[in-house]
Amino acid sequence: MYRPSIGVWFILQSSTGFATYTTSQWGGPGDIPVPGDFDGDGMTDVAVYRPSTGFWFIRQSSTGFSTFVAFQWGSPGDIPVTGDFDGDGKTDVAVWRPSNGFWFAKQSSTGFATFVATQWGASGDIPVLMRQ
Numbered sequence: 001m002y003r004p005s006i007g008v009w010f011i012l013q014s015s016t017g018f019a020t021y022t023t024s025q026w027g028g029p030g031d032i033p034v035p036g037d038f039d040g041d042g043m044t045d046v047a048v049y050r051p052s053t054g055f056w057f058i059r060q061s062s063t064g065f066s067t068f069v070a071f072q073w074g075s076p077g078d079i080p081v082t083g084d085f086d087g088d089g090k091t092d093v094a095v096w097r098p099s100n101g102f103w104f105a106k107q108s109s110t111g112f113a114t115f116v117a118t119q120w121g122a123s124g125d126i127p128v129l130m131r132q
Helices: none
Strands: 008-012 021-025 046-050 055-059 068-072 079-083 092-097 102-106 115-119
Touching: none
Parallel strands: none
Antiparallel strands: 008 021, 046 055, 055 068, 079 092, 092 102, 102 115
């Protein structure tokens, strides 16, 4: 659970049979939670998207959440979307632009060095990803 007013994550731990939780301060007012497995270790990373700047801040589970990466990917008005768009088993950094219906996905398979852009949708649509 993410509490946007204070930027704190409350994480119920499956490793304890959901008997205990931990907290993590990551993000701030106005940030959008975008959890996913960005580093490919099979565990969910704590991540937020800052719509005012288009920055993604990802705290990596592979390092015990001791390190983070940041990407500027998006513009004001973009909607962050998470998914494995390139099929490598890692979550990609992506946005959907409601003004023109374009999807922009930075590919994790290239270390987020390349991206793809696809027009799919129209103004007023809502991006929906398949949940597994």
